[in-house]
Amino acid sequence: MPHAHHVMGNWRRIRPDLEDAGLVHAFGEAGYHTLYTGKWHVPGTTPSRLGFAATAAIPAVVKGRDKGRYIEPYRAYVQGLGYRLAHSEVENLTERDMAQLHRPGKAPCGTAEIQLEHYLETWQTGQFLDTLAARPADQPFFAVCSFNAPHFPMIVPEPFDRLIDPDDVPLPPSLRSGPTTKPAEVARSKFAQHAADLDEGEWRCLIAHYWGMCALVDSQVGRIVAYLETEGLLDDTVIVFTADHGDMMGAHGLLEKGYPLHYEQDLRVPLIIVDAESPDGVRPEGIVTLLDVLPTVAELTGVTLPGNHEGMSAAAALKDAGTPLRPHALAETFTYNGAEGGDGEYVSLDDFEALDGTANLSIRTPEARYVFRWNDVDELYDLSADPHEIHNRAADASHQQQTQRLREALLEEVERTAPHFGQLVRARMALGNDRPRSI
Numbered sequence: 174m175p176h177a178h179h180v181m182g183n184w185r186r187i188r189p190d191l192e193d194a195g196l197v198h199a200f201g202e203a204g205y206h207t208l209y210t211g212k213w214h215v216p217g218t219t220p221s222r223l224g225f226a227a228t229a230a231i232p233a234v235v236k237g238r239d240k241g242r243y244i245e246p247y248r249a250y251v252q253g254l255g256y257r258l259a260h261s262e263v264e265n266l267t268e269r270d271m272a273q274l275h276r277p278g279k280a281p282c283g284t285a286e287i288q289l290e291h292y293l294e295t296w297q298t299g300q301f302l303d304t305l306a307a308r309p310a311d312q313p314f315f316a317v318c319s320f321n322a323p324h325f326p327m328i329v330p331e332p333f334d335r336l337i338d339p340d341d342v343p344l345p346p347s348l349r350s351g352p353t354t355k356p357a358e359v360a361r362s363k364f365a366q367h368a369a370d371l372d373e374g375e376w377r378c379l380i381a382h383y384w385g386m387c388a389l390v391d392s393q394v395g396r397i398v399a400y401l402e403t404e405g406l407l408d409d410t411v412i413v414f415t416a417d418h419g420d421m422m423g424a425h426g427l428l429e430k431g432y433p434l435h436y437e438q439d440l441r442v443p444l445i446i447v448d449a450e451s452p453d454g455v456r457p458e459g460i461v462t463l464l465d466v467l468p469t470v471a472e473l474t475g476v477t478l479p480g481n482h483e484g485m486s487a488a489a490a491l492k493d494a495g496t497p498l499r500p501h502a503l504a505e506t507f508t509y510n511g512a513e514g515g516d517g518e519y520v521s522l523d524d525f526e527a528l529d530g531t532a533n534l535s536i537r538t539p540e541a542r543y544v545f546r547w548n549d550v551d552e553l554y555d556l557s558a559d560p561h562e563i564h565n566r567a568a569d570a571s572h573q574q575q576t577q578r579l580r581e582a583l584l585e586e587v588e589r590t591a592p593h594f595g596q597l598v599r600a601r602m603a604l605g606n607d608r609p610r611s612i
Contacts, residue, residue, distance in 0.1 A: 237517025459498025
């Protein structure tokens with residue numbers, strides 16, 4: 174978890190003793206050729222140091238920040254084609270693209286000037302396939318293709334910009350209730366304010382572009398699958414498709430993801446695992462987290478991982494959907510001195526109090542979500558009766574036993590791995606209505 178490896182926000186450096194660690198080393202030691210392509214958000218180290226033998230299309234580090242889409246070879250490639258890129262350290266967008274993001278009353282989306290054949294994800298997939306094709310012929314491989322999309326800004330190349338008809342887009346049921354039903358730090362956040370003037374038509378337009386960008390990623394995954402099939406590798410390859418976060422996309426009138434947004438649309442991500450030895454269509458009902466992905470792949474491939482990790486394998490659930498999994502999943506976001514991210518510096522959890530640290534922590538079970546907020550009211554959502562998380566029941570007398578049970582489960586998990594931090598959370602939680610509120 175972030176509180177253990179200390180990357181507690183974008184551009185905060187990993188714990189020094191982990192800069193050359195990483196479970197991927199176990200695959201290399203087991204004889205796998207390891208390769209990594211694309212977005213990288215582990216400041217203070219590199220894919221090579223964490224166990225990947227080959228890399229491609231890795232973003233540059235600019236002023237201490239590893240920029241997800243600022244990939245210098247790609248910028249050189251598209252500028253060589255005559256595209257005029259905007260002066261930006263984050264996105265590979267043209268000046269015309271940028272102009273579509275700041276139109277009053279208009280959704281921040283549009284058609285990319287860069288054509289599909291030259292678009293970042295298309296180019297990146299080519300880089301991945303070239304690197305994969307250059308692998309040693311006598312070794313199995315462990316390969317990661319980390320796409321940037323789907324991600325803001327929603328500037329989408331043709332034809333994916335119009336693949337989805339906005340008139341066919343259903344709006345989130347919680348859009349109409351908006352952020353007014355949420356704690357103050359959510360309602361007053363940039364995630365609510367920068368979309369406050371959009372009407373329903375503009376929301377549909379934005380969501381349609383987001384779905385189009387998802388479909389673009391699907392098409393690139395299809396290129397990878399086609400390569401594996403052509404090379405006769407498909408039946409011998411375990412394929413894992415997942416993501417690092419979602420996007421609010423209008424739920425509660427919010428956009429993007431960030432420190433205050435502990436809701437389903439941001440925290441629940443896709444996970445599809447394809448293994449030729451498992452039956453098709455198995456859909457386990459339990460909970461897994463991103464911590465569990467590598468242990469699952471290790472068991473499926475017979476690789477032994479060192480014991481110093483918190484993940485659990487879900488391999489058995491791929492054959493039997495009734496296999497018990499996790500009873501709950503935790504999520505955590507942090508600020509230091511009011512900032513979510515840093516500039517490549519290392520911040521230890523030991524400095525949490527000295528740097529005015531705050532944390533929002535949540536726990537999700539199959540039936541409910543509880544959110545502890547350092548500077549605001551807690552939240553409890555009964556997902557069985559309220560799947561869209563509209564009605565906060567944390568203060569309801571009828572839900573006090575459930576709220577307390579989830580608080581204790583959350584505290585137990587944190588105190589087990591970070592005792593001092595867990596005690597700080599427990600003390601802050603005990604303040605209840607006397608807890609200082611965000612403004």
